[in-house]
Amino acid sequence: xxxxxxxxxxxxxxxxxxxxxxxxxxxxALAATDIAEGYGVLVDTTECIGCRKCEYAxxxxxxxxxxxxxGFEDRSVFNEPRRMTADAYTVVNRYDDTAHPxxxxxxxxxxxxxxxxxxxxxxxxxxLRPQSNGAVTYDPxxxxxxxxxxxxxxxxxxxxxxDHALTPKVSKCSFCFERVSKGGKAxxxxxxxxxxxxxxxxxxxxxxxAREKVKAHPxxxxxxxxxxxxxxxxxxxxxxxxxxxxxGLMEFGEKPIPEYTEPLQHGIFKHGVPPMLLFGLLAVxxxxxHHKEDE
Amino acid sequence: xxxxxxxxxxxxxxxxxGVAVLSCIALTGLVVAVYRFVFGLGAVTNLTNQYxxxxxxxxxxxxxxxxxxxxxTSAAVAHVFHRRKYEVxxxxxxxxxxxxxxxxxxxxxxxxxxxxxxxxxxxxxxWQGNSVLFEVAMCVTIYLNVLYxxxxxxxxxxxxxxxxxxxxxxxxxxxxxxxxxxxxGTLSKxxxxxxxxxxxxxxxxxxxxxxxxxxxxxKMSPLWYTPIMPLMFLLSAFAAGFAMVVFESLLxxxxxxxxxEMPVLFAYSRFVAVFLGVYGVARISDLMIREAWGxxxxxxxxxxxxxxxxxxxxxxPLAMLFSTRxxxxxxxxxxxxxxxxxxxxxxxxxxxxxxxKPPYAKAPYFPSVPxxxxxxxxxxxxxxxYRVCVTVFPVLPVEEHATDEAAETVQQRCPVQAESxxx
Ligand code: SF4
Ligand code: SF4
Ligand code: SF4
Numbered sequence: 001x002x003x004x005x006x007x008x009x010x011x012x013x014x015x016x017x018x019x020x021x022x023x024x025x026x027x028x029a030l031a032a033t034d035i036a037e038g039y040g041v042l043v044d045t046t047e048c049i050g051c052r053k054c055e056y057a058x059x060x061x062x063x064x065x066x067x068x069x070x071g072f073e074d075r076s077v078f079n080e081p082r083r084m085t086a087d088a089y090t091v092v093n094r095y096d097d098t099a100h101p102x103x104x105x106x107x108x109x110x111x112x113x114x115x116x117x118x119x120x121x122x123x124x125x126x127x128l129r130p131q132s133n134g135a136v137t138y139d140p141x142x143x144x145x146x147x148x149x150x151x152x153x154x155x156x157x158x159x160x161x162x163d164h165a166l167t168p169k170v171s172k173c174s175f176c177f178e179r180v181s182k183g184g185k186a187x188x189x190x191x192x193x194x195x196x197x198x199x200x201x202x203x204x205x206x207x208x209x210a211r212e213k214v215k216a217h218p219x220x221x222x223x224x225x226x227x228x229x230x231x232x233x234x235x236x237x238x239x240x241x242x243x244x245x246x247x248g249l250m251e252f253g254e255k256p257i258p259e260y261t262e263p264l265q266h267g268i269f270k271h272g273v274p275p276m277l278l279f280g281l282l283a284v285x286x287x288x289x290h291h292k293e294d295e
Numbered sequence: 296x297x298x299x300x301x302x303x304x305x306x307x308x309x310x311x312x313g314v315a316v317l318s319c320i321a322l323t324g325l326v327v328a329v330y331r332f333v334f335g336l337g338a339v340t341n342l343t344n345q346y347x348x349x350x351x352x353x354x355x356x357x358x359x360x361x362x363x364x365x366x367x368t369s370a371a372v373a374h375v376f377h378r379r380k381y382e383v384x385x386x387x388x389x390x391x392x393x394x395x396x397x398x399x400x401x402x403x404x405x406x407x408x409x410x411x412x413x414x415x416x417x418x419x420x421x422w423q424g425n426s427v428l429f430e431v432a433m434c435v436t437i438y439l440n441v442l443y444x445x446x447x448x449x450x451x452x453x454x455x456x457x458x459x460x461x462x463x464x465x466x467x468x469x470x471x472x473x474x475x476x477x478x479x480g481t482l483s484k485x486x487x488x489x490x491x492x493x494x495x496x497x498x499x500x501x502x503x504x505x506x507x508x509x510x511x512x513x514k515m516s517p518l519w520y521t522p523i524m525p526l527m528f529l530l531s532a533f534a535a536g537f538a539m540v541v542f543e544s545l546l547x548x549x550x551x552x553x554x555x556e557m558p559v560l561f562a563y564s565r566f567v568a569v570f571l572g573v574y575g576v577a578r579i580s581d582l583m584i585r586e587a588w589g590x591x592x593x594x595x596x597x598x599x600x601x602x603x604x605x606x607x608x609x610x611x612p613l614a615m616l617f618s619t620r621x622x623x624x625x626x627x628x629x630x631x632x633x634x635x636x637x638x639x640x641x642x643x644x645x646x647x648x649x650x651x652k653p654p655y656a657k658a659p660y661f662p663s664v665p666x667x668x669x670x671x672x673x674x675x676x677x678x679x680x681y682r683v684c685v686t687v688f689p690v691l692p693v694e695e696h697a698t699d700e701a702a703e704t705v706q707q708r709c710p711v712q713a714e715s716x717x718x
Contacts, residue, residue, distance in 0.1 A: 145408020162337030
């Protein structure tokens with residue numbers, strides 16, 4: 001996808017707001033070279049107030065529910081961590097901090113839009129695909145509903161419309177692909193987020209921004225950008241004040257998930273040579289043993 | 296060389312109490328399946344966003360394919376390596392494989408959310424060669440057709456000269472007969488290509504079924520997750536394939552009141568012992584190398600399932616099969632072979648359902664009653680289909696002490712059978 005229509009202003013105004021407007025990362029020059037580099041979102045969990053407006057915006061923008069904004073103001077949902085469902089591409093959870101009971105952490109979760117997505121490697125018909133703008137998109141018309149993508153996703157993100165008898169879909173955050181690549185806007189959740197919690201920009205710029213933030217406020221952040229290297233990197237990145245495992249995220253190594261199956265798959269069946277070889281051997285064996293028997 | 300006895304159609308009525316019971320079970324499964332297609336997967340299964348695969352994938356598809364491995368193992372032994380004394384086992388094994396794969400695909404249809412898109416992997420525009428599942432889908436599709444082709448000579452044998460369509464369809468009798476003769480003539484020349492191809496395809500997808508869960512390294516129990524899962528699946532498919540043939544042959548003899556083919560089965564069970572032994576050694580060494588033994592004694596459900604699989608499914612039958620005395624008796628052989636089959640079934644259930652421990656799951660998956668009814672119904676349907684096929688087609692070998700009448704039937708029905716099969 002050519003994404004020259006991505007909204008740069010969005011990023012600039014946010015970066016400006018945190019006093020980073022002067023940084024080189026905010027230079028608006030959209031060189032032809034960085035079209036290849038995808039976009040991302042930096043989630044600064046220390047800024048999240050748990051207003052759940054992103055849940056509302058996402059549901060509305062993706063036509064998942066017609067609940068009005070007030071429907072998302074119920075804070076009792078925070079009593080139990082939730083997961084994405086067929087009707088919710090994103091949820092916000094609260095994790096209490098025993099050291100600071102007055103300051104719980106809120107964290108928004110959704111598809112991470114992996115740079116090396118396990119779901120896309122698993123999908124046998126290419127219904128899930130990484131796009132060059134950083135999104136991992138889903139095409140329900142190709143999908144067979146085998147749900148291997150759900151088995152594969154290390155973040156356990158995709159949900160399934162088990163209650164639809166005829167045209168069930170895999171449901172997961174689309175990174176607002178249409179809205180972003182064609183409409184030239186930021187994702188709905190980023191647009192609505194009142195504090196400086198969600199920032200939408202080129203992934204490399206987000207990494208620089210994240211580092212600046214950590215440097216400026218080392219007391220506020222752990223020096224780790226979750227998603228920078230995890231499983232080969234993700235488009236969505238997280239800054240936290242606490243270890244991610246306390247916030248319902250899992251720790252991962254750097255090896256991308258597709259590398260657990262693809263080399264083996266291509267090694268054994270390289271250009272179909274090994275199977276053809278075995279076939280030849282067996283065919284020859286059939287003839288040889290047969291003749292021996294005749295003697 | 297002793298000529299193997301020619302198979303004949305089973306001369307028995309279909310209206311038995313056993314058939315009636317099986318039909319009821321199969322019908323119940325069918326009703327539940329219809330309900331699933333009308334109201335969706337959510338209405339009948341216990342599947343969740345964390346457990347996307349359940350009983351139908353673990354048993355109907357993955358185990359079904361493993362237990363249908365007898366088709367290619369026996370074809371390899373009898374037709375590639377020409378151990379002619381095992382010829383009598385080939386047709387029943389081929390029939391089981393053909394029905395096993397057919398029912399696995401039926402089970403898969405019930406599980407697929409968009410079952411009507413099942414043909415999508417055949418469209419080059421949708422090929423996704425990085426997917427393990429893509430390769431499994433392609434191999435299984437092609438192999439299913441290969442199995443039908445391998446069964447064709449049996450159909451020819453049954454109907455050539457005896458196509459008897461009633462009423463106005465009578466006109467078709469002649470053309471169909473000609474077509475069957477052409478098919479027989481062509482197939483007898485090229486059948487070895489299909490048999491070799493079937494073995495290759497089987498090796499490919501049997502092992503790839505083991506690669507499927509390699510993509511979930513962070514979710515799988517170390518008791519089963521190993522980079523050589525595909526090799527484990529291939530070895531266990533060999534063991535299961537050979538064991539299934541023995542098990543089935545004894546079971547058929549018992550059900551139909553025939554004498555078991557003990558000398559043949561005695562010899563054939565060596566293959567079970569050898570492959571089960573190799574598989575067992577591979578499993579144990581792999582655990583040692585990965586130092587994953589600890590989890591086997593953790594005292595949780597997974598550890599018990601693992602110990603049951605290794606103890607009852609590998610160690611015990613292996614010990615039995617290494618005793619000539621056990622192998623000489625039908626009861627001993629039946630016990631040992633059914634344990635091997637049980638062990639491989641348990642392995643597939645363990646890998647697909649027990650070892651899979653997804654994050655964020657509220658409760659472990661356990662199949663719902665409707666899910667179980669569909670699976671049991673499919674098994675009943677498969678046994679019924681087998682029963683019908685052995686009645687219609689010459690699959691089971693004739694009794695050694697056949698009545699004159701039966702012997703005569705053999706004479707007229709199968710003059711060139713053994714030769715026409717592989718040129
Ligand atoms: S988080 Fe899961 S669903 Fe999202 S891109 Fe990565 S593998 Fe795919
Ligand atoms: S459920 Fe659909 S998107 Fe997921 S792997 Fe299967 S075909 Fe692909
Ligand atoms: S990017 Fe779009 S689809 Fe994804 S969580 Fe935000 S609003 Fe929802």
